[in-house]
Amino acid sequence: MNVDSIKTGVVIDHITAGKGMQLYELLNLGSLDVPVAIIQNVISRKMGKKDIIKIDADIPVDLNIIGYVDPGATVNIIKNEKLIEKLNIDMPERLVNVLKCYNPRCITQTEQELPHIFKLTNKEKQVYRCIYCETQAKNPEV
Amino acid sequence: MRSAIDIVDFSTQEIEDMIGVALDIIDNPDKYAHACDRKKLATLFFEPSTRTRLSFEAAMYELGGNVISVSSANSSSAAKGESVADTVKVVSCYADIIAMRHPKEGAALVAANNATIPVINAGDGGHCHPTQTFADLLTIYREKGTFENLTIGLCGDLKFGRTVHSLINAMCRYTGNKFVLISPNELKLPSYVKKDVLKERGIPYVQTTSLEEVMPDLDVLYMTRVQRERFFNEEDYLRLKDTYVLDMKKLARAKDDLCIMHPLPRVNEISVAVDDDPRACYFKQVLNGKYMRMALILKLLKEAGTI
Structure with a gap:
């Protein structure tokens, strides 16, 4: 499958091999009623192996989620079989309702309508902490 | 706002x-x-x-x-x-x-x-609990006259003790301070405070389970209560609550100008006999x-x- 095989849609490229499925789940792509392909372990000159996700529809993807899971990934926007935009992804400063705080003492556990917000506190070590209780994020869940 | x-x-x-x-x-x-x-x-x-x-x-x-x-x-x-x-x-x-x-x-x-x-x-x-830390800082300033070059002992529940985490954050800003972390293994200072605050800023610290051993080194001794309300398991609380009790015998090896602090309320961590010692500052801390x-x-x- 090639990038130009999509008429109009989104290609998430240069995903670290093995992270494609996690990204698929966090982006909730399984709920879409459009063709979505995950290609795993594609040979890459730059990365050795990589994963690719292709979405055959013009839908917005949450760049913050991609930046959180795999900041080295790239997002290609395809329209009429042409690459019209290539986005380099960076780690987002804040994640809203992407992760859930697992600390049972956190206010988000009792006040269900509060947004779960995490902020990047250490970019080098990719550490995100809950803005309410400062618990470090782990085991990302939707 | x-x-x-x-x-x-x-x-x-x-x-x-x-x-x-x-x-x-x-x-x-x-x-x-x-x-x-x-x-x-x-x-x-x-x-x-x-x-x-x-x-x-x-x-x-x-x-x-x-x-x-x-x-x-x-x-x-x-x-x-x-x-x-x-x-x-x-x-x-x-x-x-x-x-x-x-x-x-x-x-x-x-x-x-x-x-x-x-x-x-x-x-x-x-x-x-920032206002407790403000009280602690005013107490240290009034008792020691400085925020620098102090050896600060923190004793008891360093895991759930929010006052301890805030005090470390505040005193890390000043030069020459050292921290002595005295706690049972189960109630050690969380690794994120050690890594993100102490190690990250190159602040010297030692961890120990013995209060007696480190007593002569301390300029400030901050005692804390093991808090029942922080435990999900009553057995753990009962096992750990009386690990450290500061009494006059333990104080015998302390400096003459040691500043003994406690965020109160105390349960058994400080013997009542210590209250009359001029180094006891915990009631002054309340006023501060x-x-x-x-x-x-x-x-x-x-x-x-x-x-």
Whole structure:
């Protein structure tokens, strides 16, 4: 499958091999009623192996989620079989309702309508902490 | 709207300015007796606490202000399931400033994000308790005359003890300080405080389980209570609660100018016999807390343009 095989849609490229499925789940792509392909372990000159996700529809993807899971990934926007935009992804400063705080003492556990917000506190070590209780994020869940 | 949620929200200069105001209040109480005339402090305490609430109330009365109060979660709308956000929106209509204690971590931030008046965090679960740290800092300053080159022993529950985490954060800003972390293995300082605060800034520290061994090195000894309410398991609490008891025998090897502190209430951690020793500073700490709360209320109301 090639990038130009999509008429109009989104290609998430240069995903670290093995992270494609996690990204698929966090982006909730399984709920879409459009063709979505995950290609795993594609040979890459730059990365050795990589994963690719292709979405055959013009839908917005949450760049913050991609930046959180795999900041080295790239997002290609395809329209009429042409690459019209290539986005380099960076780690987002804040994640809203992407992760859930697992600390049972956190206010988000009792006040269900509060947004779960995490902020990047250490970019080098990719550490995100809950803005309410400062618990470090782990085991990302939707 | 400026609130006081965490000690790290305040710059070193701001803290030192508040200490300056507190010292001025101590010397010239009459100057401040009407500083908050006709202003109201709402104390919202959703978790049991007598002394912190009394300290805030005394602080506001000494500034000439008034206090309206919710004294327990059971008697408030929180018992009916009202959210923190709604509660503080309502209270914002009645008061000029809020002091809130809540058992859930992060509740104070939720309050500050939703109130239209300043919110002071009077303790949010095991997370932050900035006004206790302000009290601790004024005590260290009044007893030692400096914030630098001190060996600070922190003893007891260093895992759930929010006052300990905040004090480390505050004292890390000054040069030459060393920390001695004295706790049972189960209640050690969380690794994120060690990694993100101490190691990251290159602050020297040692961990030990023996208070006796390190006693001669200490300039400040901060004792803490093992808090029943932080444990999910009663057995663990009972096993660990009396690990450290400071008595006159242990103090025999301490420096003559050691400053013994405790955020109170104490249970068994400090023998009553120690109270008469001139090195016992924990009741002075209580008084210092009131002065720093006065300084903080003044600062926040001024910044809000209320006074």
